[in-house]
Amino acid sequence: MLAxxxxxxxxxxxWALEVKWDGVRVITRVSKGRVRAAGRxxxxxxxxxxxxxxxxxxVPDRDAILDGEVVAFHRGRPSFDRLQRRMRATRPDTRLVxxxxxxxxxxxxxxxxxxxxxxxxxxxxxxxxAGLELAGAGPVEAPSFLHAADEAQxxxxxxxxxxxxxxxxxxxxxDSAYLPGRRVDFWRKxxxxxxxxxxxxxxxxxxxxxxxxxxxxxxxxHEKGALDFVGEVGTGFTDQALTELYELLWPxxxxxxxxxxxxxxxxxxxxxxxxxxxxxxxxxxxxxPDDRLRAPSWRGLRDxxxxxxxxxxxxxxxxS
Numbered sequence: 001m002l003a004x005x006x007x008x009x010x011x012x013x014x015w016a017l018e019v020k021w022d023g024v025r026v027i028t029r030v031s032k033g034r035v036r037a038a039g040r041x042x043x044x045x046x047x048x049x050x051x052x053x054x055x056x057x058x059v060p061d062r063d064a065i066l067d068g069e070v071v072a073f074h075r076g077r078p079s080f081d082r083l084q085r086r087m088r089a090t091r092p093d094t095r096l097v098x099x100x101x102x103x104x105x106x107x108x109x110x111x112x113x114x115x116x117x118x119x120x121x122x123x124x125x126x127x128x129x130a131g132l133e134l135a136g137a138g139p140v141e142a143p144s145f146l147h148a149a150d151e152a153q154x155x156x157x158x159x160x161x162x163x164x165x166x167x168x169x170x171x172x173x174x175d176s177a178y179l180p181g182r183r184v185d186f187w188r189k190x191x192x193x194x195x196x197x198x199x200x201x202x203x204x205x206x207x208x209x210x211x212x213x214x215x216x217x218x219x220x221x222h223e224k225g226a227l228d229f230v231g232e233v234g235t236g237f238t239d240q241a242l243t244e245l246y247e248l249l250w251p252x253x254x255x256x257x258x259x260x261x262x263x264x265x266x267x268x269x270x271x272x273x274x275x276x277x278x279x280x281x282x283x284x285x286x287x288x289p290d291d292r293l294r295a296p297s298w299r300g301l302r303d304x305x306x307x308x309x310x311x312x313x314x315x316x317x318x319x320s
Contacts, residue, residue: 001067001178001179001180001181001182001183001184001187002181002182002183002184002187003170003183003184003187003188003189004183004184004185004187004188004189005188005189005191005313005314006171006185006188006189006190007188007190008148008154008158008171008190009148009171009188012148012149012151012154013148013149014148014173014174014175015147015148015149015171015172015173015174016122016123016126016145016146016147016148016171016172016173016174017145017146017147017148017154017157017169017170017171017172018107018143018145018146018169018170018172019143019157019161019166019169019170020161020166020167020168020169020170020189020190020191021069021071021078021105021107021167022071022078022079022080022083022166022167023069023070023071023072023078023080023083023102023105024039024040024069024070024071024083024087024304025039025040025067025068025069025304026038026039026045026049026052026068026069026070026104027065027066027067027068027110028052028055028065028066028068028104028106029064029065030055030056030059030062030063030064030065030066031063031064032060032063033056033057033060034056035052035053035055035056037049037052039304040304040305040306041304041305041306043304045070047090047091048086048087048089048090048091048092049070049086049102049104050092050097051097051101051102051103051104051139051140052070052104052139052140054104054135054138054139054140055104055134055140058132058133058134058135058140059132059134062112062113062132063111063112063113063114064109064111064112064113064132065109065110065111065112066106066108066109066110066129067106067107067108067109067110067178068104068105068106068107068108068142069104069105069107070083070086070102070103070104070105071083071102071103071104071105072085072086072100072101072102072103073101073103076164077164077165077166078166078167080281080299080300081299081300082100083100083102083300084241084300084301085099085100086100086102087301087303087304088244088301088303101139102139103138103139103140103141104139104140104141105141105142105143106129106134106140106141106142107129107142107143107145108122108125108126108129108178109125109126109128109129109132110125110178110180112128117178118177118178118179118180119177119178120177120178121174121175121176121177122172122173122174122175122176122177122178123174123175125178126144126145129142130142130144145172147174148171157169158190161192162192165192166192167191167192167193167195168189168190168191168192168193169190170187170188170189170190171187171188171190172186172187172188173186173187193283194283194284194285194286195281195282195283195284195299195313196221196230196281196282196284196293196296196312196313197221197279197280197281197302197305197310197313198219198220198221198230198233198279198280198281198282198293198310199219199220199221199222199227199276199278199279199307199310200217200218200219200220200245200249200274200276200278200279200280201218201219201220201227201229201257201258201259201273201274201276202217202218202257202258202271202272202273202274203215203216203217203218203245203246203249203271203272203274204216204217204218204232204234204267204270204271204272205270205272206242210242213242213243213246214237214242214245214246214249215234216232216233216234217232217233217234217245217280217298218232218263218267218271219231219232219233219280219282219293219296220258220259220276220310221310221311221312222307222308222309222310222311223311223312226260226261227258227259227260227276228259228260228261228291229259229261229263229267229292230291230292230293230312231292231293231296232267232296233282233293233296233297233298235296235297235298236282236283236296236297236298236299237298241298241300245301248278248301249272249274249278252274252275252277252278253272253273253274254273254274254275255273256273257271257273258273258274258275258276276307277307278301278303278307279301279302279303279305279306279307279310280298280299280300280301280302281299281300281301281302282296282297282298282299283296283297283299284296284297287312287314291312
């Protein structure tokens, strides 16, 4: 189930709040001590994140399906930049696992011992999840939620996420069912800073120290069945990220623009177009009147997202 971007709800007594974890969404299945895991695109990811095997030890005699987020931490805070190294390693070696450990943060329980839980209220599913007593110090945890009716604690939580430069919180209706594959307004992402998933549609050549490689990326989102241009991003990259992007984009080159609109000459000039197969994420300040991202900064690739699912994300509109 997917959330919309929005504001804290006015009818707070009907809602719960969770921290928004800046990671990768993963559904896990634990059965007879064995663990399977799938990402948003249905890809099996258990080998990519061997830490998930700890679930088999924590609930060896249960048959359960959990929803959660794989998160990499740096100095106690979720780090999407750090997680990038693990996202691209389909079978990480021991050295990488030790250098960049991840944690599975479970926030929902969808099935338990032969019983589907989709129709149960969120509050009941969370109580059952808490009953599994997942560890909090190892590679698996299930943090408790906060009842949104407690205004003082809500403000404390929101202030904490801002002070720690976390992405924000997620508000969920206490009485809500779980609707697989649906985007719903009773799960709301309340962000501390704006982010947008984007499709990479091309690049502009680098200059100076970036000469011979990627200078900036040309970005797009889907809107009403069309792939629209939303600007370019040239900041936020490490040298390693630029090198890896060039290697990934080079085989995707094409002669024509993938956009369903004609680009302004200043963007189209010297552009190297690519098949729109790669998804990334940027932070940005706001949307401009002509539907461009203002001051975007690169955050990283999102190989867990389907390019066709990338739409413009603004408060009050459905998003992934």
